[in-house]
Amino acid sequence: MESPLTIRLPARQREALRRRAAAEKRSESAVAREIIDRALGRGFDYERASHLIGSIASRPRRREKDTWRRRIRQRNWRR
Numbered sequence: 001m002e003s004p005l006t007i008r009l010p011a012r013q014r015e016a017l018r019r020r021a022a023a024e025k026r027s028e029s030a031v032a033r034e035i036i037d038r039a040l041g042r043g044f045d046y047e048r049a050s051h052l053i054g055s056i057a058s059r060p061r062r063r064e065k066d067t068w069r070r071r072i073r074q075r076n077w078r079r
Helices: 011-024 028-042 046-052 067-075
Strands: none
Touching: 011 028
């Protein structure tokens, strides 16, 4: 390995890591490296969240009173 890394995990996460490593018959370090690799390789999934970008939902009857909605609309550069 290149360099060691020490992290502190809550007991619940550590136990989950132990159980998974035991179930896969691998070391805890190997399982942690795989999880980190997957998380880092994923990045921001634009396709999955694109329908939410720039949207705000509120009930129609509250639209006039909704100050957050009004502020967002005032500052929205894409209007």
